[in-house]
Amino acid sequence: MPYFTTLAILFFLAAQLYTVALGIEVKKNSGKALLFALVLSVGQALLFFLGLLIGAWFMHLMDSFQSFVVFAAFFLIGIRMLMESFQAWKGQRTYSVDSLRLTVFLSLAQGINAFLVGLIFVFFPVEKLPLVIVLTALAFIVSLAGIFIQPKRKQLTLAALLFVFGGVVMLFSSIYLGFFAF
Secondary structure, X not given: OOHHHHHHHHHHHHHOHHHHHHOEOOOOOHHHHHHHHHHHHHHHHHHHHHHHHHHHHHHHXXXXXXXXXXXXXXXXXXXXXXXXXXXXXXXXXXXXXXXXXXXXXXXXXXXXXHHHHHHHHOOOOOOHHHHHHHHHHHHHHHHHHHHHXXXXXXXXXXXXXXXXXXXXXXXXXXXXXHHHOO
């Protein structure tokens, strides 16, 4: 699996946290901002890691039709991201968050795609721990950027574009990885 494809997938998984981070109220408190960004990034990485662990237990049962599973999973993630881009563009994907508990739940809800990608990455011969570290770092950077930016029209357009590009990357990855990588 090419490194560029892997990094692009991880970046756009992390970029999903941008819309959640846009609505977090920290009132210029950098310690609170770091804590919220850490919670968002750890939630994303935790679900990705759980996907890797659970995938190691049972994804070997799908070896005979793994290219279809890879295609279907990335294709559905891509379609979901494209659909979410419309909500992000309208501002429906931003939340007004000031509670750490709510941030944990939003992080876990946003990490479902990361969980699915973790399941699928079991099929690929890549080192798993560096993937988790890279995803955590990317998610932390994106979350921190989203927290310090005020949710205005330009930022909502940027969030929608991140979802669109992420969906396109996932769609192309589904075709490439599903049909040409095996």
